[in-house]
Amino acid sequence: MLSGLIDFFHTTGFTLITWKMVIMWGVVAVLLWLAVAKGFEPLLLVPIAFGALIANLPTRGVITAQMRPDGVYESATFKIYGQILPNAPAADGLAADPTRQVLKVERVEGGLFDFISQGIKLELFPPLIFLGVGALTDFGPLIALPRTILLGAAAQFGLFVTFMGAGFMGFTSKQAASIGIIGGADGPTAIFLTNHLAPELLGAVAVAAYSYMSLVPLIQPPIMRLLTTAKERRIRMKSLRHVSKLEKLIFALLVLVICVLLVPDAAALIAMLMLGNFLRECAVTERLVKASQNEIINILTIFLGTSVGVTMAAESFLAPATLKIIVLGVVAFGCSTAAGVLAAKLMNKLSPNTPINPLIGSAGVSAVPMAARVSHVEGQKYDKNNYLLMPAMGPNVAGVIGTAVAAGYFLSTLGR
Amino acid sequence: MFLMRLSRWIVPNVSKNHGRCAAVAGGVLLLAAPARLNALPAYPEFGESLVFQFNGLVVVFLALGLIWGLMEALGFVFRRIAARDAARALLAPPPVVATPATPPDPAPVPTIDPVILAVVAAAVHRTVGAPHRIVGVTALTDAVDWSREGRRDHFQTHRIR
Numbered sequence: 329m330l331s332g333l334i335d336f337f338h339t340t341g342f343t344l345i346t347w348k349m350v351i352m353w354g355v356v357a358v359l360l361w362l363a364v365a366k367g368f369e370p371l372l373l374v375p376i377a378f379g380a381l382i383a384n385l386p387t388r389g390v391i392t393a394q395m396r397p398d399g400v401y402e403s404a405t406f407k408i409y410g411q412i413l414p415n416a417p418a419a420d421g422l423a424a425d426p427t428r429q430v431l432k433v434e435r436v437e438g439g440l441f442d443f444i445s446q447g448i449k450l451e452l453f454p455p456l457i458f459l460g461v462g463a464l465t466d467f468g469p470l471i472a473l474p475r476t477i478l479l480g481a482a483a484q485f486g487l488f489v490t491f492m493g494a495g496f497m498g499f500t501s502k503q504a505a506s507i508g509i510i511g512g513a514d515g516p517t518a519i520f521l522t523n524h525l526a527p528e529l530l531g532a533v534a535v536a537a538y539s540y541m542s543l544v545p546l547i548q549p550p551i552m553r554l555l556t557t558a559k560e561r562r563i564r565m566k567s568l569r570h571v572s573k574l575e576k577l578i579f580a581l582l583v584l585v586i587c588v589l590l591v592p593d594a595a596a597l598i599a600m601l602m603l604g605n606f607l608r609e610c611a612v613t614e615r616l617v618k619a620s621q622n623e624i625i626n627i628l629t630i631f632l633g634t635s636v637g638v639t640m641a642a643e644s645f646l647a648p649a650t651l652k653i654i655v656l657g658v659v660a661f662g663c664s665t666a667a668g669v670l671a672a673k674l675m676n677k678l679s680p681n682t683p684i685n686p687l688i689g690s691a692g693v694s695a696v697p698m699a700a701r702v703s704h705v706e707g708q709k710y711d712k713n714n715y716l717l718m719p720a721m722g723p724n725v726a727g728v729i730g731t732a733v734a735a736g737y738f739l740s741t742l743g744r
Numbered sequence: 745m746f747l748m749r750l751s752r753w754i755v756p757n758v759s760k761n762h763g764r765c766a767a768v769a770g771g772v773l774l775l776a777a778p779a780r781l782n783a784l785p786a787y788p789e790f791g792e793s794l795v796f797q798f799n800g801l802v803v804v805f806l807a808l809g810l811i812w813g814l815m816e817a818l819g820f821v822f823r824r825i826a827a828r829d830a831a832r833a834l835l836a837p838p839p840v841v842a843t844p845a846t847p848p849d850p851a852p853v854p855t856i857d858p859v860i861l862a863v864v865a866a867a868v869h870r871t872v873g874a875p876h877r878i879v880g881v882t883a884l885t886d887a888v889d890w891s892r893e894g895r896r897d898h899f900q901t902h903r904i905r
Contacts, residue, residue: 474815481801481808488797495793557756575822582814590807701899715896726808733807737800 344386348642352384355645359535368542372515372633376535379637380645382441391441391638407437445635448523448530453632454516455600460625461516461728462604463617465696470722471579472568475675476688480726482671483692484734486511486664490656497652502526505738507653510537511660512731513544514694517597519636521735524743531640532650536657544698547658548665548690549706555669556686560676561710563685565719576609587733593743594736601732661693668692668723688720694727856881 337343356377363373382390410433447453470477487508494504502525509518510533518537522530540547553561584602588595604620607613672689687707691699700720707716864881 471815471819474812474819477808477812477815478805481805484804485801488800491797491800492793501793555756569823572822575818578818579811579815582818583811586810586814587807590803590810704899717896717899718892729811730804730808733804734800737803741796741800 341386346642348646349384349386351646352380352640352642355640356381356384362539362542369538371629372538373542375630375633376538376637376640379441379634380531380640381637382634383638383641387439390439391445392437392439408433409435409437441635441638444631445638447628447631448519448635451520451523451596453628453635454520455596457516457625457628457632458597458600458732459604460620460628461696462601462606463608463620464625465601465605465608465725465728466721467576467579467605467725468571469568469718469720470725471571471575473565473684473719473722476684476719476722477726477729478675479668479671479689479692479723480728480730481692482689483664483668483723483727484512484730485667486660486662486693487731487734489663490660493659494652494656497656499649499652500526502742503529505742506533507656508660509533509731509735509738510540510653510657511664512694512727512734513537513541513661513664513699514728514731515541516632517694517731517735519632520597521738524739527639528644529649529653531636531645532653533657534636535640536653540657540661541695541698544693544695545702545705547661548693548699548702551662551665552669552687552690552703552706555666556673558710560673560686561707562714563676563683564711564714565685565688565716566682568718573609573611577606580606580609583729587729587736591733591736591740593739594732597732597735598729601728664693665690684719685714685716688716688723691720691724692727692730694724694731696724696728697721699727700724 359373359377359380362368363370363377408431410431413430413432490508490511491501491504494507495501499507506518506522506526506529509521512518515534515537519530519534522533526533580602584598587598604617607617607620668689668691669686670689671692672684672686676683676686685703685707687703688700691703693699700717700723703720704715704717707714861881865878868876868878
């Protein structure tokens with residue numbers, strides 16, 4: 329009887345627990361605490377933390393793909409059962425090709441996350457999430473005050489600075505680009521790029537990106553205050569003009585065409601973003617807009633979060649590189665914030681008659697709408713009747729486009 | 745001198761001592777950079793990395809700058825069209841109305857409830873404070889202001905961490 333119990337014990341997962349797994353349980357606990365108790369980006373951190381827990385338990389049937397030494401799961405590990413039908417006629421009806429055989433698939437075996445993770449590996453989830461983001465985004469403030477789009481461009485400075493910093497710390501150029509994109513504060517774009525260039529860093533980059541996005545209200549204000557005077561923080565901006573529906577529709581098409589022509593590698597992201605936005609603004613596809621804004625983006629967020637979490641196996645996550653990524657991520661974020669604020673100040677120097685409040689420059693990092701709210705709140709600390717929320721939404725949504733373009737540049741130059 | 749003024753413009757809220765410390769730290773970093781060059785991967789090298797970053801920023805600014813320019817042009821056209829439509833509406837002759845056989849009763853002149861007038865006057869007094877004169881009270885017909893105010897109010901109810 330005892331031997332039977334011992335045999336049974338060997339079939340349980342207890343014998344497969346490692347000390348690294350236990351450490352990762354602590355990491356999971358911290359992520360869950362941040363998400364649940366502190367409310368930091370819970371929609372993403374909860375699925376990511378759960379995925380990480382799944383990855384660090386001796387599961388069966390959840391993910392069967394083998395992990396390479398660099399921490400990347402092999403993708404083609406499905407077991408396919410079927411019959412080979414020799415000398416099958418060609419699909420186009422021509423004579424049978426003797427070199428061709430047809431496999432009649434009867435069953436495909438794989439773990440749950442072998443299938444779900446294909447959404448990341450095949451780069452489906454980030455563009456589809458961008459469909460929902462587009463359907464949720466109002467580009468009206470940006471169209472009403474188009475020059476604020478340059479603040480979204482300036483805020484990409486942090487990406488490129490961090491690229492060099494990561495190079496100094498020993499990362500390869502592809503890894504450095506994946507780390508730098510954290511400064512764009514755009515989770516789906518960071519995942520999209522990292523999966524393409526440095527999939528071994530996917531877990532660490534995603535966790536850093538989403539953690540810093542949730543910490544925008546803590547990271548940005550000191551930098552904003554450091555770089556501006558009290559007088560600059562009190563600058564009031566004119567009310568934004570009304571933007572017609574036709575302008576919004578033309579804007580969506582214009583952004584799509586320009587960005588795809590310049591950086592075709594960002595086409596998947598930009599196309600879906602602008603498709604979602606066009607659906608929203610054309611006002612005749614209400615059901616599709618609702619689906620994009622709710623069901624599609626919500627379901628994909630669960631799948632994306634857990635799939636990213638599953639990549640956080642102890643073997644790949646508990647490495648010095650993770651700590652470096654966390655440090656570089658905050659550098660990227662800080663530099664992007666500073667560049668946005670300084671660009672706004674420069675614009676005031678060049679065009680003193682129509683000043684803009686430099687506080688909205690920090691909203692050039694994506695993190696929609698958190699960064700815009702931070703600009704608004706900071707402005708109200710110095711002038712209670714100064715409403716910067718809508719002007720700040722301009723650079724905020726411009727940051728989404730800017731980060732996607734920067735990702736396209738990295739893909740075009742490093743992804744070959 | 746120019747560099748000092750530039751640094752004061754970039755970071756206005758820092759004392760001279762802090763500024764000197766930052767300058768020294770920056771110098772140390774610059775000096776340390778060549779020592780770290782060998783830590784860079786074979787591709788890109790330091791010079792290549794600088795060019796790579798510059799090119800990246802150029803691409804981003806080019807894309808967004810193009811959008812900016814086109815949106816300014818488009819906005820100009822749309823504002824002109826709106827202004828032209830408004831001017832046409834003002835210049836258009838009043839619609840001809842057939843004279844009925846018997847003149848109808850004069851249409852009632854829209855009046856504002858005295859209570860609302862009192863509330864508006866009180867609100868203006870509370871907000872402006874200084875001596876003032878209300879020259880007109882008009883109901884808002886454009887719903888944008890109300891929705892914007894509602895949005896502002898809604899955002900203010902959120903607790904910012």
